[in-house]
Structures are given as C-alpha cells and as structure tokens.
Amino acid sequence: MKSKAHRKIPPNLQCGLDLVGEVLYGKWKIRLLWFINQGHKRPSELHKKIPDASRRVLTMQLNELLDHELITKTVFPEVPPRVEYELTPFGQTLIPVIRAIGEWGDEHEARLRGLIEHPNRYEDV
Amino acid sequence: MKSKAHRKIPPNLQCGLDLVGEVLYGKWKIRLLWFINQGHKRPSELHKKIPDASRRVLTMQLNELLDHELITKTVFPEVPPRVEYELTPFGQTLIPVIRAIGEWGDEHEARLRGLIEHPNRYEDV
DNA sequence: TCCCTATGGGATAAATTTCTCCCATATTGT
DNA sequence: ACAATATGGGAGAAATTTATCCCATAGGGA
Numbered sequence: 001m002k003s004k005a006h007r008k009i010p011p012n013l014q015c016g017l018d019l020v021g022e023v024l025y026g027k028w029k030i031r032l033l034w035f036i037n038q039g040h041k042r043p044s045e046l047h048k049k050i051p052d053a054s055r056r057v058l059t060m061q062l063n064e065l066l067d068h069e070l071i072t073k074t075v076f077p078e079v080p081p082r083v084e085y086e087l088t089p090f091g092q093t094l095i096p097v098i099r100a101i102g103e104w105g106d107e108h109e110a111r112l113r114g115l116i117e118h119p120n121r122y123e124d125v
Numbered sequence: 126m127k128s129k130a131h132r133k134i135p136p137n138l139q140c141g142l143d144l145v146g147e148v149l150y151g152k153w154k155i156r157l158l159w160f161i162n163q164g165h166k167r168p169s170e171l172h173k174k175i176p177d178a179s180r181r182v183l184t185m186q187l188n189e190l191l192d193h194e195l196i197t198k199t200v201f202p203e204v205p206p207r208v209e210y211e212l213t214p215f216g217q218t219l220i221p222v223i224r225a226i227g228e229w230g231d232e233h234e235a236r237l238r239g240l241i242e243h244p245n246r247y248e249d250v
Numbered sequence: 251t252c253c254c255t256a257t258g259g260g261a262t263a264a265a266t267t268t269c270t271c272c273c274a275t276a277t278t279g280t
Numbered sequence: 281a282c283a284a285t286a287t288g289g290g291a292g293a294a295a296t297t298t299a300t301c302c303c304a305t306a307g308g309g310a
Contacts, residue, residue, distance in 0.1 A: 008266095012176075017230055019230040020237075025152065026267090027146070030142060031142050031143075031146075051137075052137045055287085057268055060267090060268090078286095082286070082287090101222055105144040108215070168258090205257070206305080207256070
C-alpha cells in the first residue's frame with residue numbers, strides 16, 4: 001500500500017508531460033522498465049542491474065509501476081519465492097520513448113560525464 | 126551555487142540512462158526545457174506556465190540546467206531586471222526526446238488520468 | 251517618501267524519498 | 281536443528297527536495 005495517495009501537496013495534471021511525470025518520476029522507474037524489457041524479470045536480477053538502489057526502493061517503485069499498470073507481477077508458489085515482472089502492453093508502448101532517452105544519453109556520454117563531474121556555471125567552455 | 130556537488134550519496138553513472146537521469150531528473154526540468162523551447166524565456170513567464178512550482182525551485186532547477194549547459198541565461202541591465210533563458214544547441218538536441226515523452230502522455234491521457242486518480246493495485250480493471 | 255516592478259538567493263521548516271535494520275515464509279542441504 | 285534461499289514489508293533514521301518567508305536591487309509613479 002502507500003502509493004502516492006495521501007500526499008499533502010496534490011499534483012496538477014494539465015498537459016501530457018505532467019501525466020508522464022506522475023508515472024515515470026521516480027529515481028529508478030525508467031531503468032526498471034528498461035531492464036524488465038530486456039528480460040531481467042526477477043527482483044534479484046533487477047537489483048544486480050541497479051545496485052545503487054536499495055532493495056526496498058526498488059520494491060516500492062515496482063509497486064508503483066504495478067499501480068500504474070505498466071508492469072505485471074507473477075508470484076510462483078515456490079520456496080524460496082520466485083517473482084517475475086513483465087511489461088504490460090501499455091508498458092511496452094513506453095519502450096520506444098525510453099529507448100530515445102537512453103540513446104540521447106549514449107550519444108552525448110562524454111560530454112555528460114564531463115558536465116556532471118565538473119560543473120561550472122560561471123566559466124566558459 | 127550549491128548544485129548537487131556535495132551529496133553524501135554519490136551517483137553511479139554507467140549507462141546512458143544513468144547520465145540522462147543526472148541532468149534531467151528534477152521535478153520541473155523537462156517542463157522548463159519544453160516551455161523555454163516554446164519561447165517562454167523569462168522566469169516570470171515560466172512560473173505562469175508552471176504555477177505548481179515555487180519560484181524558488183524553478184530558479185534552482187534553472188541553475189542546474191545552466192550548470193549542465195542545456196540553457197543559457199541573459200541578464201539585461203535594466204530595472205526591474207529582465208532575464209531570458211534560451212536553449213543551447215546542446216539543449217536543443219533534447220527537444221525531440223522531450224517531444225516523444227509528451228506525445229506519449231497525450232496519447233494515453235485518459236488512461237493515465239484514470240490510473241493516477243484511482244490507483245488500485247489489487248483490483249482488476 | 252513609499253510602493254511597485256522582476257529577479258536571485260539565504261535561512262529554516264515541511265514534505266518526500268531513500269536507507270538500513272529486522273522479521274517472516276517453507277523447503278532443501280548440511 | 282539450523283543455515284541458506286528470494287521476496288515483501290514495517291519502523292525509524294538519514295538524506296534530499298521543496299515550500300515559505302524575507303531581504304536586496306534602482307528607477308518610475310503616486
């Protein structure tokens with residue numbers, strides 16, 4: 001439980017960008033969708049792909065993706081439990097968009113690395 | 126000042142998506158870039174377009190966009206001051222990506238609104 | 251003289267997100 | 281008997297983001 005239901009500051013949802021923000025704004029969501037699409041379905045696999053995030057947050061963000069019907073969750077009745085997430089058809093429609101984002105990052109990798117590691121607002125380049 | 130320089134938890138920057146996250150992750154950044162591209166250059170105009178954000182955050186996020194060389198800032202020596210932001214050529218390369226995001230949101234507007242307003246993880250639809 | 255203008259940023263509080271630690275599950279292997 | 285397994289989630293602390301309030305600027309108008 002505890003999606004983003006009881007926020008004291010409610011969001012405004014005017015344009016498409018606002019709406020996307022609601023379902024995609026979350027530090028790891030885009031990467032989760034991406035890796036799930038690549039076939040990394042299990043929580044443990046996803047955690048290996050995104051080691052910077054704690055298991056807890058990943059679980060929570062996966063739950064939000066579930067809420068928003070971007071992924072499905074299958075729990076196999078085994079012990080220890082096995083869980084698999086998959087993209088819904090709706091979630092799949094996001095893949096081209098995410099691919100575009102990732103490609104932009106790849107194209108500008110060197111520059112981005114430089115900017116992130118040496119931010120300088122007051123100097124020319 | 127005070128970009129994201131002194132974070133206690135440093136980010137990992139492996140793939141393109143990680144890099145994009147660093148420069149685009151911020152509640153209003155994408156919308157700021159979008160509206161600047163649409164010709165809304167002044168801080169006050171941008172605030173009108175994004176009334177949910179406080180003036181303070183917008184300024185801060187604009188500063189980060191400056192740090193990352195996605196926009197430029199021109200201060201006209203007038204009183205009261207006039208300021209204009211514009212996309213750099215680098216920032217312009219992001220516009221097609223942002224457009225793709227926004228279009229996805231527009232295409233699925235109705236569904237997204239429903240999901241956001243009535244999240245139900247445990248019920249079928 | 252005082253207020254209005256548009257903008258930036260300091261200080262501090264509030265809200266939100268994330269981290270860390272810990273417990274629970276049921277079966278297989280030591 | 282007990283550890284190990286993969287997963288989920290509660291609780292409270294820590295980190296980060298955002299909101300609020302307030303001050304400063306310098307010229308024009310009431």
